[in-house]
Amino acid sequence: MATKLLRLARPRTIACVGRNYADHIAELGNTRPSEPFYFLKPASALLQPGGGPILAPRGGGARLHYEVELVAVLGKTVDEAAATTEAMEAAVKGWAVGIDMTERTSQEAAKKKSLPWSLCKGFKTFLPVSHLIPKEKLPDPHNVELFLKVNGETRQCDSTGLMLFDIPRLLQHVTSVAPLEEDDLLLTGTPKGVGPVKPGDVIEAGVRVDGKELEEGRITVRVEERQGGYGIAA
Amino acid sequence: MATKLLRLARPRTIACVGRNYADHIAELGNTRPSEPFYFLKPASALLQPGGGPILAPRGGGARLHYEVELVAVLGKTVDEAAATTEAMEAAVKGWAVGIDMTERTSQEAAKKKSLPWSLCKGFKTFLPVSHLIPKEKLPDPHNVELFLKVNGETRQCDSTGLMLFDIPRLLQHVTSVAPLEEDDLLLTGTPKGVGPVKPGDVIEAGVRVDGKELEEGRITVRVEERQGGYGIAA
Ligand SMILES: [Mg+2]
Ligand SMILES: [Mg+2]
Ligand SMILES: [Mg+2]
Numbered sequence: 269m270a271t272k273l274l275r276l277a278r279p280r281t282i283a284c285v286g287r288n289y290a291d292h293i294a295e296l297g298n299t300r301p302s303e304p305f306y307f308l309k310p311a312s313a314l315l316q317p318g319g320g321p322i323l324a325p326r327g328g329g330a331r332l333h334y335e336v337e338l339v340a341v342l343g344k345t346v347d348e349a350a351a352t353t354e355a356m357e358a359a360v361k362g363w364a365v366g367i368d369m370t371e372r373t374s375q376e377a378a379k380k381k382s383l384p385w386s387l388c389k390g391f392k393t394f395l396p397v398s399h400l401i402p403k404e405k406l407p408d409p410h411n412v413e414l415f416l417k418v419n420g421e422t423r424q425c426d427s428t429g430l431m432l433f434d435i436p437r438l439l440q441h442v443t444s445v446a447p448l449e450e451d452d453l454l455l456t457g458t459p460k461g462v463g464p465v466k467p468g469d470v471i472e473a474g475v476r477v478d479g480k481e482l483e484e485g486r487i488t489v490r491v492e493e494r495q496g497g498y499g500i501a502a
Numbered sequence: 503m504a505t506k507l508l509r510l511a512r513p514r515t516i517a518c519v520g521r522n523y524a525d526h527i528a529e530l531g532n533t534r535p536s537e538p539f540y541f542l543k544p545a546s547a548l549l550q551p552g553g554g555p556i557l558a559p560r561g562g563g564a565r566l567h568y569e570v571e572l573v574a575v576l577g578k579t580v581d582e583a584a585a586t587t588e589a590m591e592a593a594v595k596g597w598a599v600g601i602d603m604t605e606r607t608s609q610e611a612a613k614k615k616s617l618p619w620s621l622c623k624g625f626k627t628f629l630p631v632s633h634l635i636p637k638e639k640l641p642d643p644h645n646v647e648l649f650l651k652v653n654g655e656t657r658q659c660d661s662t663g664l665m666l667f668d669i670p671r672l673l674q675h676v677t678s679v680a681p682l683e684e685d686d687l688l689l690t691g692t693p694k695g696v697g698p699v700k701p702g703d704v705i706e707a708g709v710r711v712d713g714k715e716l717e718e719g720r721i722t723v724r725v726e727e728r729q730g731g732y733g734i735a736a
Contacts, residue, residue: 280514280545283620299615307618308542311514312680347626348730379616381533384541386517386618392581392680444732446546446626496582498678 273399273484275316276341276364277451282309282395283442284337284368288431288457292335295460304433304441307385309368315396317487323393323494324467325371328502332465332491335368335458336416336424336473338409340435341400342454347447351440359439359448363401363409365475365485366455367416369394370462373500387498397453398474401484406477409435413476414459418469426459467493507633507718509550510575510598511685516543516629517676518571518602522691523664526569529694538667538675541619543602549630551721557627557728558701559605562736566699566725569602569692570650570658570707572643574669575634576688581681585674593673593682597635597643599709599719600689601650603628604696607734621732631687632708635718640711643669647710648693652703660693701727 283306287293293300315322324332343361368389375388406412409428416424433441438456442448465471468491475485517540521527527534549556558566577595602623609622640646643662650658667675672690676682699705702725709719 278514280512283544286618305612305617305621307620308544308624310517310542310680312683378539382613382616383539384520384619386541387539387679390542390680394680441732444730445621446544446624446628449546496678498675 276397276400276453278314279311279452281448281452282311282313282455283448283452284309284389284455285438285457288433289426289459290430290432291460292458292462295462300432304438306442307389309395310390312392313390313395315393315489317399321393321490321492322369322396323391324491325391325498325500326494327499329373330500331372333370333372333462334416334465334471335370335462336414337366337368337455337458338412338414338428338475339364339366339397340439340454340456342448342450342452345447345449346439346443349439349443351436353436356436356439360403362403363406365398365414365473365487366453367396367471367473367487368455368458369396371500396487396489398487399484401475401482405482405484406475415476416461416471416473418465418471423463424459424461430459431457465491467491510631510634510687512548513545513686515682515686516545516547516689517682517686518543518623518689519672519691522666523660523693524666525694526692526696529696534666538672540676541623543629544624546626547624547629549627549723551633555627555724555726556603556630557625558725559625559732559734560728561733563607564734565606567604567606567696568650568699568705569604569696570648571600571602571689571692572646572648572662572709573598573600573631574673574688574690576682576684576686579681579683580673580677583673583677585670587670590670590673594637596637597640599632599648599707599721600687601630601705601707601721602689602692603630605734630721630723632721633718635709635716639716639718640709649710650695650705650707652699652705657697658693658695664693665691699725701725
């Protein structure tokens with residue numbers, strides 16, 4: 269019997285946690301944070317299932333990377349959440365799989381100049397998401413397997429149990445700064461295996477619970493070169 | 503005759519340009535950017551007129567700074583705008599005055615670690631705004647005077663004619679990355695004179711056209727210490 273697939277509503281705020289898996293920190297040569305940190309993507313970065321391709325920025329210098337992540341979908345306004353499982357259960361109405369697309373050349377330039385990450389993380393189509401995963405289908409968000417394939421080859425595949433800061437702590441941190449609201453999204457960081465994609469590549473991503481993939485969590489999306497917009501010099 | 507004052511609608515995306523006035527770049531010891539850059543504030547940072555105080559983060563290390571800015575209020579979805587006056591006129595439905603509140607201790611820590619600015623710029627209440635200024639009251643956004651006072655003393659007072667990148671160029675830059683939509687806000691940078699405020703201080707800000715203050719652009723807001731939330735260690 270076919271499941272009825274529900275789209276995510278458009279969020280206002282999309283908060284994305286960085287460096288939340290030790291092996292991913294090592295692969296990018298970054299240091300382990302002493303507390304969570306996050307950046308924001310604009311709502312216009314969201315790419316719904318069937319919403320067309322990921323648009324790779326123009327220019328010879330562009331290096332487009334994927335990062336598969338578990339996404340918490342807020343069910344109500346949450347201000348200064350406690351870092352408890354109960355608070356997380358009350359805050360979250362469901363889950364999704366998302367791909368935090370990143371343009372690494374402009375990210376490295378921003379890091380070198382100590383500038384914000386809003387450009388390198390915020391291009392349109394830079395957040396492909398799955399459908400909404402109902403809570404009952406994903407009862408333990410710290411014990412599921414995220415995976416991502418490029419052209420059929422597995423590139424990322426790890427348990428969310430490897431997170432450095434758990435989801436209650438991430439929700440506590442982000443909402444200690446400013447509230448999240450219903451339909452806002454919290455991306456919880458990516459495991460190891462991030463890497464480049466180029467126009468023509470097809471990315472598949474998803475989540476397995478007890479070894480079984482959830483239909484609601486599936487993403488299949490193609491990469492195409494963007495015709496206009498900001499270009500990254502070689 | 504009293505003017506009918508209109509509130510800003512709640513935006514999804516709030517894009518804030520940094521370092522867009524030469525004297526302000528000098529006062530913070532920053533370097534002049536070769537192209538505009540911006541960061542995002544969450545919608546939950548917005549503080550409407552009469553919406554209560556600015557909440558200063560807790561902790562002995564907190565250093566809360568004001569930055570008065572001219573705000574462009576989007577009137578429609580704009581994707582890859584041209585950097586022309588005509589494109590700006592078509593994109594913007596009105597203006598506002600906003601105060602880009604910033605917690606400098608966490609900003610300096612983020613810059614030192616090459617981390618995003620989302621925390622230091624994104625606390626709740628960190629974007630007090632005025633009412634909507636209709637376009638006909640502010641016919642030339644590059645020729646108005648922004649001012650900000652703390653406890654009645656003028657701290658910032660400069661012409662928007664001093665912007666390094668004009669508003670059409672800012673709109674072009676931001677929308678070359680991802681679209682802005684109706685009611686989204688674009689903050690255009692702050693002139694010199696930024697500085698600290700503490701609980702108990704009262705901030706007034708506004709805009710003068712031909713030397714005459716616009717009622718719609720007036721902000722009067724008090725600073726209070728936040729009771730909960732993220733604290734900044736001394
Ligand atoms: Mg990520
Ligand atoms: Mg940022
Ligand atoms: Mg500013």
